Amino acid sequence: MNEELKKFIKFLAVNLLLLSLVLIGYIFIKNQTWRRLFLFRKGGGTIRKDQSDVIPVREPIKITSESGEKTSLFYLESGVEGKTVAPGDIFSLQVIAKTPGKIIDGVEFILTYNPLLAEIKELNQGEFFSLYPQKNIDKEKGEVRVIALQDPNQQRELREEIVVTLSVEALSKGELNFNFKEEKNHMAGYGGEDFLEKTIPLTVIIK
Amino acid sequence: MTKTVFTLLLFLTLIIGAGLVAKREQEIYQQTPAEGNYIFKIKGPSHKKLVFCQDNQDLEYQCVEGEGIYLESGKDYALDFTQRPLGFGDVNFDGSVGVNDWSAVLGCRNADSKRGEELFDIGGCRHADSNFDGEVNNFGLDLLYKTLAGEPDDE
Numbered sequence: 095m096n097e098e099l100k101k102f103i104k105f106l107a108v109n110l111l112l113l114s115l116v117l118i119g120y121i122f123i124k125n126q127t128w129r130r131l132f133l134f135r136k137g138g139g140t141i142r143k144d145q146s147d148v149i150p151v152r153e154p155i156k157i158t159s160e161s162g163e164k165t166s167l168f169y170l171e172s173g174v175e176g177k178t179v180a181p182g183d184i185f186s187l188q189v190i191a192k193t194p195g196k197i198i199d200g201v202e203f204i205l206t207y208n209p210l211l212a213e214i215k216e217l218n219q220g221e222f223f224s225l226y227p228q229k230n231i232d233k234e235k236g237e238v239r240v241i242a243l244q245d246p247n248q249q250r251e252l253r254e255e256i257v258v259t260l261s262v263e264a265l266s267k268g269e270l271n272f273n274f275k276e277e278k279n280h281m282a283g284y285g286g287e288d289f290l291e292k293t294i295p296l297t298v299i300i301k
Numbered sequence: 302m303t304k305t306v307f308t309l310l311l312f313l314t315l316i317i318g319a320g321l322v323a324k325r326e327q328e329i330y331q332q333t334p335a336e337g338n339y340i341f342k343i344k345g346p347s348h349k350k351l352v353f354c355q356d357n358q359d360l361e362y363q364c365v366e367g368e369g370i371y372l373e374s375g376k377d378y379a380l381d382f383t384q385r386p387l388g389f390g391d392v393n394f395d396g397s398v399g400v401n402d403w404s405a406v407l408g409c410r411n412a413d414s415k416r417g418e419e420l421f422d423i424g425g426c427r428h429a430d431s432n433f434d435g436e437v438n439n440f441g442l443d444l445l446y447k448t449l450a451g452e453p454d455d456e
Contacts (some may be wrong), residue, residue: 105353108305112312118317123323151395155425157408174333227449241400241449242424245405276361285408286393 105113165183166193166281166289168203170272170296179264179300182289187260187272187296189240191222191252191281198252198283201291202228202242202249204275209236211270211300213263220256229258270298314339338369341382343456347428349448350396350455356380368453388448389431389441391455398445398453405429406445 167190167297174185191201201223207214214231223242230239244250264270272295281290306413328444344350354364362385390398392405406429414426421427431441 102442105305105308109308109312112308112315116312116315119316120323123320123423124326139448152393152425152428153364153430154393154401155408155420157412193376199404202400219427225446227446228453241453243400243446246410280400282404284404286401286405288401 112212127224154286154288158280161234164289164291166191166196166198166225167292167294168192168201168274168279168281169294171204171298172262172296172298174298179298181264183264183300184261184263185194185298186260189257189260190254191257192254193252193289195251195253195280196279196283197249198244198289199246200241201257201278201281202241203239203257203276205238205240206236206273206275207236208268208270210266211268212298214238214260216261218259218261220258222250222252222255223257230255239278250254266299267300270300272296308356333342336372338367339373340364340369341380343387344391344455345387345389347393347394347431348389348394349394349453351385351387353380353382353385355383358382388451388453389444390448391429391452394428396455398448400421402444403442403449405450406431406441410439410442413437439443 130131169190171188171190172185174183179185187204188216189203191198213233216240217229217231217240219229222244223275224245225243226241227243228239228241231237238258239258240258243251273295279290279293282286282288341353342350343353344366352364352394354446355362356370370378370380388398390402390406395401403437405425409426410421411431411453412420412426414421414424414429414437416422416427416430419431421435421437426437429437431444432438
């Protein structure tokens with residue numbers, strides 16, 4: 095192969111390489127455009143955001159040096175532990191908040207149960223919290239949602255307090271589970287710190 | 302040597318040119334969405350998210366599946382969503398208004414947080430300023446209470 099031909103092939107190879115780079119770049123950008131446009135149309139006009147576009151949850155506001163160590167819990171207490179409950183019986187169920195003496199501005203929870211097995215007849219407020227913006231019973235879904243707040247002009251420490259007392263009627267035989275709905279339970283104080291560590295469910299057997 | 306430099310410059314120009322064309326196309330596509338029914342999801346800086354599917358949608362109206370505002374491609378629209386204000390209170394931006402937000406606003410109010418102070422400007426109390434007047438006061442607590450008493454979750 096003569097020198098001229100070698101040079102020509104080399105020149106051609108470099109040109110082809112560069113041309114393919116240009117093409118790849120163009121196709122990539124074009125593809126991205128169409129992909130976004132497709133999602134835009136498919137989503138009924140909603141531009142789907144990438145995970146990186148989602149604004150993260152903000153940090154609690156540092157009002158004091160109190161750390162948000164999770165040391166508190168919700169638990170349930172009923173007057174029927176160890177006893178037999180029959181359909182038609184009415185028993186009480188207390189939702190209790192427990193902390194090691196923290197100033198808790200407010201608590202919230204969603205308690206779920208099987209509405210075919212029981213009916214919540216009544217909801218009574220506890221004494222520690224003075225404001226209850228939410229105390230709803232959804233009898234169809236089997237959900238009790240409560241938001242309870244301490245008087246905003248007081249800063250009392252909470253140790254172990256009844257948030258609400260529910261009056262429950264057993265409807266039919268079965269295992270009645272009261273569970274706290276995940277991610278909807280909070281116990282807050284000190285500028286938005288959440289102290290809730292865990293929730294303890296309760297099961298009542300209706301025979 | 303000259304030939305190689307010339308070739309490189311030529312292709313560099315081509316690459317930049319192709320990139321600019323594609324970028325412009327992308328901008329045009331983004332500016333002109335397809336016609337159809339649209340819903341608008343609006344969330345404020347510390348407010349719960351609401352869904353709007355009607356122009357001038359009133360306070361109580363709840364959108365049903367598939368409903369939306371019909372928009373034609375390339376036309377300008379002025380939509381009014383002021384009848385249904387966004388509920389204040391999602392201070393920590395977790396998608397729900399709850400006791401953590403209440404505690405944040407209360408903490409800032411108790412600290413008498415004002416614009417120009419570190420706690421307000423950097424510490425996060427600016428998110429608890431419900432009416433953007435530069436201070437956190439009972440007004441914010443009242444608005445937040447109203448949201449808590451209604452539907453506190455993002456739509």
